[in-house]
Amino acid sequence: MQQCRNFHEVTGNVIVPNMVRGIDHLKDPRLNKGLAFTLEERQALGLQGLLATNFKTQEQQIDIARISVDRYKSDLNKYLYLVELQDTNERLFFSLLDQNIEKYLPIVYTPTVGLACQRFGLIYRRARGLFISINDKGYVYNIIRNWPEHDVRAIVFTDGERILGLGDLGAYGMGIPVGKLSLYTALAGIKPHQCLPILLDVGTDNETLLEDPLYIGLRHKRVRGEKYDEFVDEFMKACITRFGPNTLLQFEDFALPNAGRFLKKYQEKYCTFNDDIQGTASVVVAGLMAATRITKKKLSENIYLYLGAGSAANGIANLTVLAMMDEGLSEKDARDRIFMFDVDGLLSTRRSQGVPKHAENFGKDMEPETDFERCVEIVKPTCLIGCSTIGGAFTPSILKLMGKHNQRPIIFALSNPTNKAECTAQAAYDNTEGRCVFSSGSPFPPVSYDGKEYHTGQGNNSYIFPGVALGVIATSAHHIPDYIFLTAAKTLAEFVHESDLKIGRLYPPLKQIKEVSLSIASEVAEMAYKKDLATVYPKPKDMQLYLKSHLYQLKYPDYLPKFYKYPDMPNIKVKSFDEAYSGIMTSTDIHRPLGKHK
Ligand SMILES: NC(=O)C1=CN([C@@H]2O[C@H](COP(=O)(O)OP(=O)(O)OC[C@H]3O[C@@H](n4cnc5c(N)ncnc54)[C@H](O)[C@@H]3O)[C@@H](O)[C@H]2O)C=CC1
Numbered sequence: 001m002q003q004c005r006n007f008h009e010v011t012g013n014v015i016v017p018n019m020v021r022g023i024d025h026l027k028d029p030r031l032n033k034g035l036a037f038t039l040e041e042r043q044a045l046g047l048q049g050l051l052a053t054n055f056k057t058q059e060q061q062i063d064i065a066r067i068s069v070d071r072y073k074s075d076l077n078k079y080l081y082l083v084e085l086q087d088t089n090e091r092l093f094f095s096l097l098d099q100n101i102e103k104y105l106p107i108v109y110t111p112t113v114g115l116a117c118q119r120f121g122l123i124y125r126r127a128r129g130l131f132i133s134i135n136d137k138g139y140v141y142n143i144i145r146n147w148p149e150h151d152v153r154a155i156v157f158t159d160g161e162r163i164l165g166l167g168d169l170g171a172y173g174m175g176i177p178v179g180k181l182s183l184y185t186a187l188a189g190i191k192p193h194q195c196l197p198i199l200l201d202v203g204t205d206n207e208t209l210l211e212d213p214l215y216i217g218l219r220h221k222r223v224r225g226e227k228y229d230e231f232v233d234e235f236m237k238a239c240i241t242r243f244g245p246n247t248l249l250q251f252e253d254f255a256l257p258n259a260g261r262f263l264k265k266y267q268e269k270y271c272t273f274n275d276d277i278q279g280t281a282s283v284v285v286a287g288l289m290a291a292t293r294i295t296k297k298k299l300s301e302n303i304y305l306y307l308g309a310g311s312a313a314n315g316i317a318n319l320t321v322l323a324m325m326d327e328g329l330s331e332k333d334a335r336d337r338i339f340m341f342d343v344d345g346l347l348s349t350r351r352s353q354g355v356p357k358h359a360e361n362f363g364k365d366m367e368p369e370t371d372f373e374r375c376v377e378i379v380k381p382t383c384l385i386g387c388s389t390i391g392g393a394f395t396p397s398i399l400k401l402m403g404k405h406n407q408r409p410i411i412f413a414l415s416n417p418t419n420k421a422e423c424t425a426q427a428a429y430d431n432t433e434g435r436c437v438f439s440s441g442s443p444f445p446p447v448s449y450d451g452k453e454y455h456t457g458q459g460n461n462s463y464i465f466p467g468v469a470l471g472v473i474a475t476s477a478h479h480i481p482d483y484i485f486l487t488a489a490k491t492l493a494e495f496v497h498e499s500d501l502k503i504g505r506l507y508p509p510l511k512q513i514k515e516v517s518l519s520i521a522s523e524v525a526e527m528a529y530k531k532d533l534a535t536v537y538p539k540p541k542d543m544q545l546y547l548k549s550h551l552y553q554l555k556y557p558d559y560l561p562k563f564y565k566y567p568d569m570p571n572i573k574v575k576s577f578d579e580a581y582s583g584i585m586t587s588t589d590i591h592r593p594l595g596k597h598k
Pocket residue numbers: 162163164165166255256275276277280283307308309310311312313341342343344386387388389390414415416417420440441442459460461462
């Protein structure tokens with residue numbers, strides 16, 4: 001699909017008309033430029049009359065699109081407008097996002113994407129990504145082959161069982177891989193045709209959905225056990241058979257019983273990571289590193305208490321242990337500083353349920369405790385981290401306790417979407433006399449406290465996964481070890497300026513996020529060469545330049561390059577095909593060597 005479809009292929013002095021004609025240039029979101037087609041292009045491509053006679057520049061179109069989105073009052077309608085735009089004019093969609101990232105990130109991503117997933121049956125219009133069902137078991141490769149793009153480098157996939165903090169949304173979870181991959185392009189410049197969202201439909205245990213006439217997925221309980229595992233296994237194999245051994249496979253929003261064990265199972269076998277475990281760990285450790293500059297306490301001098309002991313909590317805790325070991329602590333001493341509290345209470349080795357296997361590193365030989373506030377009183381954490389999916393769980397009295405025990409209490413309310421956050425930014429400031437160091441998974445409006453305004457930052461893995469993905473894809477790395485995420489965390493933390501800290505922000509502003517992603521990608525790529533994970537040779541001399549040369553071009557392509565003279569060109573001089581179409585054609589992308597696999 002990506003070959004020569006928008007051009008007349010020029011071979012020697014023969015012009016071969018391609019298959020895309022006239023109106024297809026308008027119907028294909030990747031080719032469409034709307035009223036930005038020039039008169040010459042309209043004539044040459046057979047578009048005259050199919051467009052209104054006026055012309056608009058891309059900049060004018062961006063303005064019009066922005067005005068159109070902003071006219072909608074409801075965020076879900078804004079989301080729908082943007083989806084529609086992505087489906088009709090991809091470059092316009094991404095350039096609109098690029099110029100308005102702070103405004104539209106909360107629409108294409110958390111919190112609005114959560115609402116979109118909940119209403120997915122109602123808003124589902126057009127295929128975006130692949131739905132692969134358990135009934136396709138045995139034929140998964142054939143289904144993947146139906147995807148029309150050949151040059152896929154990254155797949156984000158979910159089985160929909162833990163969508164944000166909203167629980168099991170089954171096939172409605174497709175909104176998440178779609179949203180995450182939009183960020184691959186918007187935040188790291190990865191080309192959209194290289195990204196494939198996939199929903200693995202194995203049923204749902206959500207009774208409301210099973211009875212929902214609008215539901216679009218398999219209408220039965222989740223298939224679990226051996227059959228489910230075999231299906232996921234077949235899926236992993238089919239992806240690399242179809243797209244190559246170094247295809248990046250990002251697990252997203254799998255439920256706790258599966259997330260960690262799949263990571264363990266596949267981390268050494270495929271080029272894969274789990275965003276909720278590793279991406280989240282990286283962004284939070286970066287935030288903790290930035291916080292040390294405010295609290296004047298090293299990571300290894302803090303006491304951490306987690307509300308929630310699932311994928312995110314354990315990912316963060318394990319990476320924090322690595323970071324504390326970097327500061328000189330032993331592994332045991334580092335673990336001893338981390339306490340967790342799950343749905344059954346404090347992770348105490350003495351409690352009747354015991355400590356769940358996925359969190360066994362953090363069980364403590366202490367009296368069991370099921371009251372979280374009492375736990376805060378006993379443990380006296382310097383840092384409270386919420387990944388419990390329980391909105392408002394950090395009550396005013398818990399926050400006050402944090403303020404009582406600490407000069408600068410660190411409070412992270414990471415659960416998504418907004419209504420699942422453990423507390424709001426305003427509540428954190430109000431109940432700690434404005435002394436807290438705060439971040440949240442979904443954005444909060446600025447906080448006013450004691451006559452001062454604070455702009456708290458978003459501790460969200462979106463600061464990490466696009467950059468890591470770019471670094472991994474560009475070097476065709478064959479695996480993604482945990483230390484890659486520590487590298488990413490350190491890079492992100494370095495972007496935080498004193499001016500950010502002063503206004504309560506532990507992360508750089510979103511308008512810098514592309515620059516951040518590029519730096520993360522560059523550091524990840526350097527690390528990939530250092531650790532022999534990279535398979536693109538020779539190693540580029542200037543990594544940032546190399547990465548930049550492969551980024552998605554937001555500017556509309558010129559469909560009639562200079563040398564092109566239509567229709568008669570007896571002895572035309574053409575540049576090499578690659579040269580002529582560089583930046584436009586997808587077939588000239590980064591050379592993709594075969595990967596190494598253990
Ligand atoms: N800010 C970010 O970048 C990220 C945020 N998250 C958010 O974190 C939340 C958790 O995600 P995961 O860890 O993947 O989920 P998970 O399902 O693996 O873990 C949830 C944990 O919360 C505990 N929990 C549930 N109800 C509780 C209660 N009433 N009291 C105490 N603990 C309770 C569970 O026992 C479990 O340990 C979600 O809302 C998700 O959206 C997840 C990944 C990234």
